[in-house]
Amino acid sequence: GAVVSQHPSRVICKSGTSVKIECRSLDFQATTMFWYRQFPKQSLMLMATSNEGSKATYEQGVEKDKFLINHASLTLSTLTVTSAHPEDSSFYICSASPANQPQHFGDGTRLSIL
């Protein structure tokens, strides 16, 4: 079946550091990928839609300069959390859809900012 790979699975870093998270579709091409964020015991909240070859579409309240998204190829989207602070600590997860199929999710990245 369709596989979405996310890397790294866990990041611990100091405040002020920028962190890049990769999302790859391993056996299909994805013109669109999605980035979510999940706080403990809460829902997966869509942050942005990553569009191959064009700018990402951000949801209301998500700072595009804070969360930089690049979708340079049909199999890779990256999310960079710039100048991360403790309040950015969260579980970040990406998804992508093979044609006419439900979204498939990566295993997520646990980001902890000290």
Next chain:
Amino acid sequence: DQQVKQNSPSLSVQEGRISILNCDYTNSMFDYFLWYKKYPAEGPTFLISISSIKDKNEDGRFTVFLNKSAKHLSLHIVPSQPGDSAVYFCAARGTSGTYKYIFGTGTRLKVLA
């Protein structure tokens, strides 16, 4: 404003019995609904879905029911197995032409052996 709600944060069921997980939504424009299952430290895994033109979809032990007039859907798992213990999220897709999902807050199911 939470457009997709799962009002039960947790549910415990005996092995072999039926598990019923519920989900309510507010937007009548949603046209496609899904259930995902999530284990700790893993991404959600797709379980089953239903289009708004149907009221029931069945796949093995899993059945999803949709009541559009009540804006309610439910997932039935029968018989429940210990391996079904996980967090279950319902999701709704926005208006046709978009592919964004809106998720509920999840229900933690525990199947007791």
